Amino acid sequence: MAEDARSAILGGLRKALDTGAGRAEAVDRRLAERPRGTVPSRGLVPAWRRADLFAEMAQGVGATVERVGAASRVPHAIADYLAAHNLPARLRLAPDPELLSLPWDRRPTLEVTAGRAEPDDIVSVTPALAGIAETGTLLAASGPGHPTTLNFLPAIHIVVLHADRVVGTYEEAWERLREAGAMPRTANLITGPSRTGDIEQTIFLHAHGPGRLHIVLVDGTAHG
């Protein structure tokens, strides 16, 4: 039965299509060469401009961006952000080695645990594989160090991103994804906080995903 449906659909397609020679080669060539089409010039900015453009675009879609000069400043920036918004100082951290190695103990008021998101978690902190300047988009890949639930279940999602991980265009982001190894179960492109326009065609933030997306952009080198 199942095999019937498969061969019936594929057989039907072959009957309708011109099954001339060279089709399989054309398909395999395209999959191997992965030709690029027109790349919007907006994203083709020099490296030194990328982080600025990324921050500008991300803010344009309702994310907030804070830039810090060194990774060691991240716990302070996050603690201050939470205090400024009257948010609980309790963080669910992605179990990412780099994120775990930050000096969280310098802000003793922060209560930090690592793991996947639990229903009561309010604030999550995750890394990102890349930032895409073209549209202010984050690229996050699931894996042992990055549970996907952290991107969606808590009300506030804080992303720590090193400026040298910001790329200009989607094309560069796909390359980063390929360089990271086999496709992760989930690759999330995140552009601003969760929103809905389903009530009278007016956009409101905080539908089901996080109502706030806060990006801490670390300038300097990734391990600085």
Add this chain to the structure above:
Amino acid sequence: MKPTSHSFPENARAALADPQLRAALDKFRVGFPARRAAAVQALPEFERLRDEAKDLKDHVLTHLDLYLERYEARVKESGGHVHWARTPAEAREIVARLCHEAGARTVAKGKSMVSEEVGLNAALEAAGMEVVETDLGEYIIQLRKEPPSHIIAPALHLSKEQVAEEFRAAHTDLPADRPLDQAGDLIAEARQVLRAKFLAADVGITGANFLVAETGSSIIVTNEGNGDLSQCLPRVHIVLTGIEKMVPTLEDAGLLLRLLARSATGQEASAYTTLSTGPKRAGDPDGPEQYHVVLLDNGRSALLGTEFQDVLRCIRCGACMNHCPVYGAVGGHAYGWVYPGPIGAVLDPALLGIKEARHLPNASTFCGRCESVCPVKIPLPAMMRHWREKEFEGRIGPAGFRRGLGLWAFFARRPWLYRLATRIGMGALKLWSRGQGRFRSLPLAGGWTDARDFPAPQGDTFQARFRKERRHG
């Protein structure tokens, strides 16, 4: 869902008399086109991307069998399963079986027009499962037991007061005197109620905007994050989608993503674009243990190689309906099925049969706006014309209408006779108008003169005047 496309005229009349719908559509006709125009303005390469997207989809469609095979192999490599469904019944049967095998009691769903197309919810409910739509718009219309009125904004036709009324009736465990007059109240309540469903769900079902042959990934594009919670929390993730969603590579998906959100909502990118590839890996702290893709044909492959092949390029952005004067006047429910507007006028006759959907390709002024905004340049008006021909050839419309059309065709094929007849007709009408310049009523033209005057001809026909102008100009 049971189509009511055959009663489009009655549906449209009811829609035109609905003041609440009129208010929603007044807002809709302005808002969506303005937002798209601004997004297009901000991307100088937009037109070039449309051409490339058209070429890409044409390439995929003529190699669809091969890409589907490559895609299937990648899905299997990543630990997922691919199921093939020729018909809605087969799709329902496969999904119901997978849910049953997972011991599912609660099923969380992301927005999927294909699931509406196959009538999935009713089938799963009949099998004893609780099915919860989690997109806010879909959740609202599920409570109202209504079909979506727009493919990307399913509850477009409702006011916040109507939504509040539904919520009060459905969420009886919440305090009766809670305030629900602000949109924010409604969104917060839906979030709270649906949060419990996400956490309880055994199976999550989503659609797919694209399938990537290179990686074996399915892609969903959402703004709320509900599709993601539907697929990262339950034990089993089922993707239900059409075979035409295929793209070769991530680069190709990127091209269509650049067009999709801008064409649909006028966003540069939707909040969440998610690539899903197989089930959770060893070491992943979360994610589904099983990943299934159900590929639906339902008449799509039969369109290949026909005059309707180009409609399979559609990426379901909704731009055609957002710019359609007919959709903008009557809304989506009048079309009587899942896909309304210009895309529905072409797709619904293919999927439902021209007999059921014969009114839809006729519900067009042929103004051409749909084609001019379509991100993959589907010649929608030309295809509606093909359907009108099929309707005439198949003797499907009312006999009187076909006789009238036959009579007109008789004259149209004989230009000298046509010119003679129109000259006599125009002259007669001029005499009859007795210099009034207009008619308050006219036999056989009541549909026009009931609501407005009909201008009286001034003597010559258009063709005669055109010739005269050219001679003198």
